[in-house]
Amino acid sequence: MSPEANPSVPLMSDAAEPKASKTPVPVGLFVLPFLILYGGMIYFDQRGGWFNPQVYAPYQSLSALTLYQPPTGGPDLGKGKAVFDNICALCHGPDGAGKSNQAPPLAGSEWAQGSPNRVIRIPLLGLTGPIQVKGQEWNLTMTPFNILSDEDLAAVLTYVRQSWGNKASAITPEQVQAVRAELGNRSQPATVDYLNTIQ
Numbered sequence: 001m002s003p004e005a006n007p008s009v010p011l012m013s014d015a016a017e018p019k020a021s022k023t024p025v026p027v028g029l030f031v032l033p034f035l036i037l038y039g040g041m042i043y044f045d046q047r048g049g050w051f052n053p054q055v056y057a058p059y060q061s062l063s064a065l066t067l068y069q070p071p072t073g074g075p076d077l078g079k080g081k082a083v084f085d086n087i088c089a090l091c092h093g094p095d096g097a098g099k100s101n102q103a104p105p106l107a108g109s110e111w112a113q114g115s116p117n118r119v120i121r122i123p124l125l126g127l128t129g130p131i132q133v134k135g136q137e138w139n140l141t142m143t144p145f146n147i148l149s150d151e152d153l154a155a156v157l158t159y160v161r162q163s164w165g166n167k168a169s170a171i172t173p174e175q176v177q178a179v180r181a182e183l184g185n186r187s188q189p190a191t192v193d194y195l196n197t198i199q
Contacts, residue, residue, distance in 0.1 A: 075170045080159025083152050087145060096164040103140065104133035107164035116171055118198045119157060120179040126189040150176040
C-alpha cells in the first residue's frame with residue numbers, strides 16, 4: 001500500500017471546528033427588572049395614598065368629612081333656601097316674586113335689600129299696615145317668625161338679600177341676636193313708620 005493519502009478520506013484542515021461554549025448571562029439582566037419593579041412599587045406607595053392615615057384615618061363618616069372641607073368663601077345659601085322654602089315661599093313664592101293679595105315681592109325689594117337692622121325686625125316682629133314695595137302699595141299683615149333661631153333667621157335673610165338679583169350684604173347670627181336683645185319682650189308688630197326710624 002502506498003503512503004499517499006487515500007482520496008476517499010477527506011483531509012483535515014488547520015482551522016479548528018467551532019464549538020458552543022457556556023457563557024453566563026450577565027447578572028444585571030436579572031437584577032435590573034427587579035430594581036425597576038421595586039422602585040415603581042415604592043414610588044406608587046409614596047404617592048398613591050393606599051392606607052395612608054392622612055387619607056383614611058380622620059374620616060369616620062360623611063359628616064366628619066364635611067368638617068374638613070375648605071370654606072366656600074361666602075354664606076351658606078343652601079341653608080337659607082331650605083328655611084325659605086319651608087316657611088316663606090308659601091306667601092312670597094319660591095321665586096321671591098310675591099303673590100297677589102297675599103305678600104309683596106322680595107326680588108328687587110328695597111326693604112329686603114335695605115338696612116340689616118331694619119330687615120331683621122320684620123320677621124322678628126311681623127309687619128302690619130300699608131307698605132310700598134317696588135312702587136306698589138300693599139296693606140296686609142305678616143305674622144312674626146321669632147321662633148326661628150338666630151342662625152336660621154340669619155341664613156334665610158341672607159338668602160333673600162342675595163338671591164333673584166338682590167345684591168345686599170349678608171346677615172350674621174350675631175346681628176340677629178343683637179336686634180333680638182334690643183327688642184326685648186316687644187310683641188307689637190312693626191309698621192312702616194316704626195321701620196323708617198331704624199337706621
